[in-house]
Amino acid sequence: MPRSTLLLILPLLTLAACARKPGQVVSGPEFQKSFQEALIEAKPGAVIELPEGKQDVTGTFSLTVDNVTIRGKGMDRTVLSFKNQKTGSAGLLVTSNQFTIEDVGFEDTKGDGIKINGATGVTIRRVRTEWTGGPNEKNGSYGLYPVQCKDVLIEDSVVRGAADAGFYVGQSKNIIVRRNRAEGNVAGIEIENSEYADVYQNTATQNTGGILVFNLPDLPVKGGQFTRVFDNQVVNNNQDNFAPKGNMVATVPAGTGVIVMSTNHIEVFKNTIKNNQTTNVSILSYLTTGKPLNDKGYDPFTEAIYVHDNTIAGGGDAPVGQLATALVPAFGKPLPAILYDGVVDPSKLTKGHLPDDARICVQRNGDAAFANYDAAGGAKHMDRTMAHYDCALPALTAVTIPAGGPGSAGGQ
């Protein structure tokens, strides 16, 4: 090889390598490739900085490296638009531990916005996921979606337009969801089959249902319990339900504030729950949904629920859905602000009552009316006497998230 040729080639190679530094994510047509390459090549501890601007992307992103931070310039300044997405489902799929994402917006993903599966240590901060066309059953299911995770912090984030749940934490443990805004989703915030969750200082508005704490059958992780819902604003959740029919949340009537279903040890307190047209607070069993139950390892009964010191006003004036409308002849309008279906585990009753530590307790919620409409007994023993439920349960302990690596949340 002539020496001169070599001399020519070397600077060219250097030039090519300099065009984009390894791990650097660039704006424009190369955004997608440079971001995905940065995610693949990241080493633990890496911070991937996303540039300002609206980026048009066509595929899904994924991360499998532990202890990586993705950081944009702001949820409205660094925006990934998936309007033309051709492949994949979620916008971003993460399966690694100690993950942090902050200051970025995801728009119009075909499937979920950001899904984190099986991770320990998840921090989502000032992130927006939104379907920009407003409520539509063709929107993706979940905005921010940690599932089977441990130590999850979601704060100061926004989700709009999810056709299932905006904020959805499923089958997880040790969770803080705080200071977020859920708007125009079917379910605003849903804690499902999870334990030890604190949900506070969030605003849930214009969803079909504001905040849902559910425990559902047929899932590998069951036994949701120990969740505190407090200091939230749950107002005007009157959006028509736009979930596809087969979905669990398709059963949620428009105008629902807070629902607690088939889960145990839940404390709902100091929230402002207003103007939800069907009912402000529902305490239900999965059995009341009329869905089939084939899962023998599932406990459908709702126990140890403590609803206290909430500010509840308005709502119940235009109930939607079979169940709620069936109650109108008995209760008139507005429906009682706190509705309990009265379904109890017969094997736990002593002289017709649940043991003290499994009771449903409702107290100090201002003027809010209450009714047990006795769904199991065919509404024969409706009970509107709140004094029968005037009891207290021990306060649940605050969730703390252990400090770990840079991706760790660091507790409250």
Added chain:
Amino acid sequence: MHGRWGGIALLFIGLTLLAGCSKKVRVFNDDDGFPDNLSAWGLFVGKAADLKPNEGVVPYDLNTPLFSDYATKRRFIWMPPGTAAAYRPDDVFDFPVGSILSKSFSYPGKGLIETRLLVRTKNGWFGLPYVWNASQTDATLQMAADPVRVNYNNVEFDYTIPNANQCKGCHEKAKTMVPLGPKARNLNRDLAYADGRANELAHWTQIGYLKGAPAIAQVPRAAVWNDASQSLDARAMAYLDVNCAHCHNPQGPANTSGLYLTYGQADPLRLGFSKVPVSAGKASGDLFYDVVAGHPEQSILVHRMESTEPKILMPELGRSLVHKEGVALIREWIRSKGRS
């Protein structure tokens, strides 16, 4: 200065010559980095696009393969001399460090598109997508390749080359990368080798690539999905196992769904019968159950196999076209469950 450049040039030429003369398969690992060119591995000899296996590189085939947009797939395996995979009856074999699995995807008229290597180093398995150049002389490692426009049977579509992370999307079990195809039940079949037809497991044992296999009669055998002489149940289960169960198993990426389609799954609920969808969203297509016995048209499983829309389609990765024959098989299977 001049002396240094000259030295580098000589070294460079020397290396090139060495590579050119080498006839053996080379092993690379993640600590030192993987080569940019497929040819560096030395898996094939002669004209690159012919995929003529080098010494010790053994072709293999599966009873029921994953559907990959009707691509033609050619599979090869290589193990370091003197090493062998340990037999397992139900799971993928335990392959020795240094093992290389190679799968090449092509279409008539288009030629080779990509060759995926699965390489076992002392740190585990690594998935490496090599993309063929237009002149079909070599393939280069691209961790996040662009889609390729393909025309198959007069249908134009974007063939997606999975990026290195998406490899893990299918190949992860309990968060560890594993091969999927080379399981006893899928290799228990005959193949035409250069020296005649033989059972693949018997052949591997004979050449020293497999130890601990029982007599072939004792080895499980997955059905051939499109062999109508075999039972419908067995064919459907083999198809679901290979096309779905890499994610839909209790330790796979879709374990959150509770739908488990692994070979031998006997619980109807886990197979989706009368199981309500949990997080399917619009992918449920307004249907109420994963599978309704006797009613493929009411089964979300079929709906998602028949879709090509991102978010709805299953499998999520590696499919842009509908596998019509596969859908027909699963439809027939679900219909048959209404008669029992």
